[in-house]
Amino acid sequence: MLLAIVIWGVTGVVTAGFATKRWWFPAPINTHAAAFDSYFSANLIFSGIVFLAAQLALGWLIWRHRNRGQQAVHSDGNNRMELLWTSLTAILFLGAAIGSARMWSDVHLSTFSTTPMRIEASGKQFAWNFRYPGADGKFGKTDARLANDAAGNPAGILPDDPAGKDDIVNAALRIPAGRPVQLILRSNDVLHNFFVRELRVKQDLVPGLDIPLHILADKPGEYEIACSELCGLGHHQMRSVMIVLPQPDFDSWLGKQAAK
Amino acid sequence: MNFLGRYIFSTDHKIIGLQYFILALIAAFTGMALSVAMRFHLSYPEAKVKLFEILWPNGAPGGVMTPELYLALMTMHGTIMVFFLLTTVPQGGFGNYFLPLQIGAHDMAFPRLNMLSFWTTALSFLVLCSAFVVEGGAPISGWTAYPPLSAVGPVAGPGLGQGMTIWVVSIALFSAGSLMGAINFITTTLELRAKGMSLLRMPLTCWGWFSTAIISLFAFAVLIAAGVLLLMDRELGTSFFLPAGLVINDKPIGRAGGSPLLWQHLFWFFGHPEVYIAILPGMGIISTVLATFSRKPVFGYKAMVAALLFIGFFGFLVWGHHMFISGMNPYSSIAFSVLTLIIGVPSAIKTFNWLGTIWGGSLHLTTAMLWALGFVSVFVTGGLTGIWLGQPALDLYFHDTYLVVGHFHMIMGVAAVFAMFAGTYYWWPRMTGRMLGETTGKVHFYCTFIGVYMIFIPMHFAGIAGNPRRYSDFSQFEFLRDLKMLHLGMTHAAFFTAAVQFLFLFNLLWSLRSRAKAPANPWRATTLEWATPSDEPPVVYRGAYEFSTPGARRDFRMQNEEEDTGT
Numbered sequence: 001m002l003l004a005i006v007i008w009g010v011t012g013v014v015t016a017g018f019a020t021k022r023w024w025f026p027a028p029i030n031t032h033a034a035a036f037d038s039y040f041s042a043n044l045i046f047s048g049i050v051f052l053a054a055q056l057a058l059g060w061l062i063w064r065h066r067n068r069g070q071q072a073v074h075s076d077g078n079n080r081m082e083l084l085w086t087s088l089t090a091i092l093f094l095g096a097a098i099g100s101a102r103m104w105s106d107v108h109l110s111t112f113s114t115t116p117m118r119i120e121a122s123g124k125q126f127a128w129n130f131r132y133p134g135a136d137g138k139f140g141k142t143d144a145r146l147a148n149d150a151a152g153n154p155a156g157i158l159p160d161d162p163a164g165k166d167d168i169v170n171a172a173l174r175i176p177a178g179r180p181v182q183l184i185l186r187s188n189d190v191l192h193n194f195f196v197r198e199l200r201v202k203q204d205l206v207p208g209l210d211i212p213l214h215i216l217a218d219k220p221g222e223y224e225i226a227c228s229e230l231c232g233l234g235h236h237q238m239r240s241v242m243i244v245l246p247q248p249d250f251d252s253w254l255g256k257q258a259a260k
Numbered sequence: 261m262n263f264l265g266r267y268i269f270s271t272d273h274k275i276i277g278l279q280y281f282i283l284a285l286i287a288a289f290t291g292m293a294l295s296v297a298m299r300f301h302l303s304y305p306e307a308k309v310k311l312f313e314i315l316w317p318n319g320a321p322g323g324v325m326t327p328e329l330y331l332a333l334m335t336m337h338g339t340i341m342v343f344f345l346l347t348t349v350p351q352g353g354f355g356n357y358f359l360p361l362q363i364g365a366h367d368m369a370f371p372r373l374n375m376l377s378f379w380t381t382a383l384s385f386l387v388l389c390s391a392f393v394v395e396g397g398a399p400i401s402g403w404t405a406y407p408p409l410s411a412v413g414p415v416a417g418p419g420l421g422q423g424m425t426i427w428v429v430s431i432a433l434f435s436a437g438s439l440m441g442a443i444n445f446i447t448t449t450l451e452l453r454a455k456g457m458s459l460l461r462m463p464l465t466c467w468g469w470f471s472t473a474i475i476s477l478f479a480f481a482v483l484i485a486a487g488v489l490l491l492m493d494r495e496l497g498t499s500f501f502l503p504a505g506l507v508i509n510d511k512p513i514g515r516a517g518g519s520p521l522l523w524q525h526l527f528w529f530f531g532h533p534e535v536y537i538a539i540l541p542g543m544g545i546i547s548t549v550l551a552t553f554s555r556k557p558v559f560g561y562k563a564m565v566a567a568l569l570f571i572g573f574f575g576f577l578v579w580g581h582h583m584f585i586s587g588m589n590p591y592s593s594i595a596f597s598v599l600t601l602i603i604g605v606p607s608a609i610k611t612f613n614w615l616g617t618i619w620g621g622s623l624h625l626t627t628a629m630l631w632a633l634g635f636v637s638v639f640v641t642g643g644l645t646g647i648w649l650g651q652p653a654l655d656l657y658f659h660d661t662y663l664v665v666g667h668f669h670m671i672m673g674v675a676a677v678f679a680m681f682a683g684t685y686y687w688w689p690r691m692t693g694r695m696l697g698e699t700t701g702k703v704h705f706y707c708t709f710i711g712v713y714m715i716f717i718p719m720h721f722a723g724i725a726g727n728p729r730r731y732s733d734f735s736q737f738e739f740l741r742d743l744k745m746l747h748l749g750m751t752h753a754a755f756f757t758a759a760v761q762f763l764f765l766f767n768l769l770w771s772l773r774s775r776a777k778a779p780a781n782p783w784r785a786t787t788l789e790w791a792t793p794s795d796e797p798p799v800v801y802r803g804a805y806e807f808s809t810p811g812a813r814r815d816f817r818m819q820n821e822e823e824d825t826g827t
Contacts, residue, residue, distance in 0.1 A: 003630060006706060007637055010713050014641070023721035023746055025657075026739065040654060047644040054640045057615060062633060065554070065621050072808040072815070073620030077560035081616065082609070086563075089608040093601035096647055101594045103653035108590035125416075125509065144507035189508040190409045190416060191520060193585070193660065197726035197739065200657045206520055206587040207408055208503025224737055228660045228728040230402050232409060232417040233328040236731035 001066060004059040011055040018044065029198040029219040029244070032107065036200040039103060043096070107201060107214070116180035116214060121173065122155065123185075123192035123205045126234030128225060129154045132168040134258060140164015144188035168257045173242040176250035177220045185211040193229035196242050204229050217244040269379075271371035276378050277357025278691065280348050283382055287344035289761070290389075294337040296758050301325040303751040305733055319397055328418040330732035331400035335419075336391070338403030339427065341673065342534065343434050344385050349680045350541035351476070352381065352441060355469040357691060359445065361789035362463050364454025364798040364820075369447040373440050380437035388430035394422040402730060404531070407501035407523050408508065411493040415508050428491050435484035438476050445473035454788070456800030460565070461819065463787045463804040464558060467565050468544030471572040472537050478576065479533040486526035493518070524586055528579035535672050536575045540568060542679025543610060546632045548805075549682045550614055552785045553629035554621025555815050557805040560613040567606035567613075574603040584652040585659045593652040600650035607643055611636065622808075626783070627701030631682035634709045635675055641713075642671030645720065660730070663723020666716045674712045681705070681764070689778035690789055694771040704763040711757030718750050784816050791820050 028034040120131040120139060124147070133139045140161040147156030154171075157164035175181050185194055187205035194213065195202035198221075203213045217223075227238035245253065267275060297312070308323035319329030356374065360367055368374045391398040399419045401410040405427065414421035449470040453462070462470075492498040497515070501523045504516035551558045558564060580588065580596030614636050623629065645667040648654045658664060681704075688696045722743050727734075734740040734747065781790040787804055798820045806817040 002706070003625060003633060006709065007633075010637075010710065014713065014717050017717060017721065023718075023725045023743060025724060026726070036653070036657065040648075043648055043651075043654065047647060051640065051644055054611070054615075055637060058633065058636055058640075061615060061618050062623060062625075065618060065623050067622045067624050070622050072555040072622040074556070074808045074810055075559065075616075075620060076557040076805070077563065077613075077616070081612070082560050082563045085612045086605060086609055090602070090605050093604050093608075093647065094598065096651055097594075097598045097601040100651035100653035101597065104590070104593060104597075104651075104656070107653070107656060108593075144505055145512050147507065188505055191406055195660075195726075195728065197657075202585050202656060202659055204586050207506055208519060209521075209587050211587045224739055226726070226728050226737055230331075230406070230409070230730045233326075233331060233400060233732075235331075236327065236733045237736045239736050 001063060004063040007055055007059040007062070011052065011059075015048065015052060018048065025200075026198050028200065029217050029221070029223070031218070032103075032216075033198060033200040035103060039100065046092075112180040112214065112216075114180060116182040117175070118182045118184060119173065119175070120155075121183045121185050121194055121205075123187050123194070123227065123231070123238065124189050125232050126227070126238040128171060128173070128238070128240035130170050130173045130240075131155050132170075132254065132257075133163075134166030134168055136163060136166055138163040140167050147188075166258065168254070170257070172240055173225065174250060174253055175215075175217060175242065175244055176247045177244050178216070178218050179247065180214060180216045183213045183215060185213055190231050191229045192227050192231050192238065195226050195228040196223050197226075198223045202228050217242070220244045220246055269375060271367075271375050273356045273360050273368045273371065273374060274691075276374050277353050277355070279378050280352035280356060280381070281354075283378075283385060284345050284348040284353060285765075287340050287348065287385060289765070291337050291340040291345060292758050292761060294333045294340070296754060297325070298330060298333050298337065299751040299754040301330055301732070302734065303748050305735070316392075316397070325732075327732040328400050329397065331402075331730070332392075332398035332419050332423070334730060335400060335402050335427070336388070336398050339388060339431075342403060342538070343431070344381075344388075346538035346672065346676050347434075347438065347534070348381065350538065350545075350676065350683075351445070351469060351472055352378065354465070354545070354680075354683050354687065355445060355472075355541060356441075358687065358789050359448060359466060359469050360452070362466050362787050363449065363452065363457050364788050364800065365448060365452035366797070368444050369452055370444050374444050377437045377440035377444065380433055380440065384430045384433035384437060387426055387433060391419075391423040391426040391430075394426060396421045396423050399424040399427045404527060405490070405523075406527075407490065407493065407520050408506060408513075411490060411501050411523075412506070412508055412513055413494060415511050425491070425494060428487050428494070432484050432487040432491070435480040435487065438480045439484070442473040442476040442480070445469055446477065449473070454798045454800055457819075460562070461800055461803045463544070464547040464561070464564055464568075465541065465544035467568050468541040471568045472540045475533045475537055475540075475572050475575060479530045479537065482526055483530035486523065486530070489526075490523065521583075521586060521588060524583050525579070528582045529576070532579040532582065533575040536571055538672055538676045539679070540571065542635070542676050542683075543568070545679045545683040545686070546614065546635050547617070548785075548787070549628050549632040549686050550617045551805045551807060552686075552783050553624045553626055553632070554618045555624070555807045556617055556621040557803075557807055558613070559616030559619070560609075561803070561805065563609055564613055567609045570606045571603060574599065574606075578603055581650055581652075581655075584655045597650055597652050601647065604643070604647060604650065607639075611640060611643070626685070627696065627698050627705060628682050628685035628783075630702060630705045631678050631685060634705065635678040635682060637709075638670055638678060638712065639675045641717075642667060642669075642675055646671060657726070658723055660728055661723035662719045662727045662729055665729050666719030666723060669719070670712070670716050674716065681708075684768075686783065687789075688768075688771065689782050692772060693777050694774050695776070695778045695782065696771050697767050700763055700767045700770075704760055704767065707760040707763075708757060711753055711760065714753035715750050715757060718746050718753075722746055784814075786816050786818050788819055791818055
């Protein structure tokens with residue numbers, strides 16, 4: 001009896017915790033993030049109903065059938081019930097898999113209608129660098145052995161590559177609002193992960209691979225970038241910011257950088 | 261036989277089972293102590309703790325934990341708990357003790373191999389713990405040991421030199437021990453069943469151990485191979501996991517041709533089935549305990565067996581859901597997602613059947629039964645969030661957040677541990693001849709049940725707020741500062757829950773002092789381990805869960821009872 005009450009109590013507290021949303025997502029800053037939030041809400045409601053139904057039923061069965069000297073019903077199963085709940089869960093679970101495939105495809109398997117701006121995002125223990133190709137639109141070749149923060153070449157751009165002369169490297173990621181951006185994620189030491197909560201997207205940086213990630217932010221502001229793949233003792237401080245600027249502000253910032 | 265032969269280098273499956281149990285008990289309390297230290301550091305990062313300084317003079321100078329010590333504790337906590345608790349008690353402990361008894365065999369098929377497999381496991385644990393005392397300390401790469409971090413030596417960080425090598429050797433030894441055990445379990449189940457014990461008359465625990473052994477055979481074979489490759493990358497200059505152009509901490513590594521993703525594929529090809537290795541024997545225990553204390557047969561026995569086998573097979577096809585954001589081909593994520601949600605179906609079937617088992621029963625709420633019912637609750641709670649994480653679109657946000665930590669602790673940690681507690685309270689009379697204290701047991705249960713919800717549910721909220729896991733400090737990010745109170749609550753819940761585990765230890769030790777012998781079949785159970793010991797091999801006449809059969813003399817019929825004699 002006590003157990004039934006404890007299970008119901010815990011169920012109530014857990015449900016209330018999720019319902020109050022005291023600790024929750026930050027506000028979305030693009031259509032993907034908004035779509036993510038509503039898709040997650042649907043999941044939350046669905047699993048919330050199952051959670052409540054299962055826990056309440058468990059508590060009720062404990063309450064109802066606690067031993068008061070009664071004889072147990074003899075039953076060793078029911079094939080129709082098995083068939084019913086097997087097909088029901090199969091449909092629901094497969095529905096979830098298929099339902100979310102679309103959103104995944106939008107992030108990873110589709111292209112923008114306009115040409116995205118390309119920015120190279122590279123991580124190393126325990127800092128971020130963001131490289132813009134400059135006026136020529138081309139990134140200079142790099143060699144990680146040449147990377148040297150003190151010498152002003154954190155990306156390790158080859159000095160004799162003309163394409164690299166006008167490359168701009170910055171510790172923060174500045175992007176124009178409303179414009180598609182293709183990040184090229186690179187690392188030359190260990191795994192890292194690019195995660196901006198407001199974009200509802202994360203992607204590992206893998207040495208040996210250049211991984212493209214399409215992002216688009218509509219709402220100007222400053223958002224934290226948190227490394228989300230264990231990269232060593234300073235993992236917890238591998239922070240940068242993504243600064244979303246209105247297009248004119250972005251253009252003037254880029255102009256100033258190029259003039260440097 | 262002298263003491264050494266009887267209790268240390270014993271070939272008796274019962275002694276070996278107890279040895280595994282004791283090893284895991286030591287490991288569990290060690291792993292728990294590490295988690296308490298980690299939680300303490302997360303909430304009180306500046307506090308000076310004399311004990312930390314005594315234990316780790318280099319990792320906690322002045323008593324303040326360094327980030328590398330935090331990550332070392334985290335790695336060791338995960339490794340100890342996954343291998344030496346979750347893999348060791350259900351299979352090595354209970355399996356060795358009870359598989360032969362339940363199928364009516366004299367012992368395991370290969371008693372000497374059984375002894376070797378235990379001592380390999382014990383050696384593996386000692387090797388692992390030695391990582392704490394070598395130069396640089398224990399590894400900081402997490403229990404998943406992703407390269408390049410784990411493959412290039414101390415240049416990538418503290419603990420990644422000798423400590424990391426020791427970790428790999430320990431895991432390879434553990435895999436070898438598990439492989440020996442797996443061969444033994446499979447052979448015993450197939451060859452040594454008593455007369456009349458057809459496969460479909462076996463208790464579901466035996467099905468759990470049998471399918472776990474098959475999974476172990478394939479999973480640990482891959483892990484041991486992966487471990488050898490990692491060791492070669494570390495020590496012999498090969499490049500299985502290291503691509504060209506690596507420069508770590510300004511030092512060129514000078515390898516070429518390997519892929520960090522290869523390790524992830526190999527590791528999770530082991531790592532996901534490992535989840536089922538931890539839980540399948542527990543599912544068997546839960547089915548047995550629920551049936552016995554409901555005085556009802558297991559609802560849908562055949563569906564339960566089918567679900568186990570289905571999980572065992574599909575468990576090998578879902579490893580990619582750990583890698584949605586790894587840089588793996590995004591098309592494969594969709595395939596892995598579909599397979600992952602399909603494997604949720606047999607788990608749901610089992611839950612429905614557990615509810616079906618207690619429905620219409622006459623529930624005796626003993627401590628063992630409380631743990632079993634608590635298991636159903638946490639299994640549902642932990643399982644539902646698996647549906648979120650199995651969808652790559654949602655994993656895009658939740659991957660490597662505290663939501664994942666909350667999820668896997670609930671489903672793999674807490675659920676499996678609840679099954680172990682259920683098994684311990686249920687079988688302790690058979691293992692020691694003594695009953696455990698029911699009152700202490702119930703207090704232990706209720707405190708733990710509420711405690712785990714207080715620890716792990718708030719982790720889900722932290723994950724929804726985007727809190728990355730494996731951070732030794734939350735002060736560097738603005739958005740994490742808002743979660744301080746949430747973490748403080750988890751920390752104190754963890755202190756509370758860890759403290760009440762000493763009730764369990766006390767209960768075990770106290771029972772051994774008791775003079776009252778347990779009755780031969782205290783729970784009026786049906787399976788052979790409760791039958792009166794006899795030199796004659798038993799003969800089995802019926803299935804494993806004949807409770808409350810209409811017309812029967814009493815409300816249970818043991819598997820070796822020939823017929824109702826009316827006596």
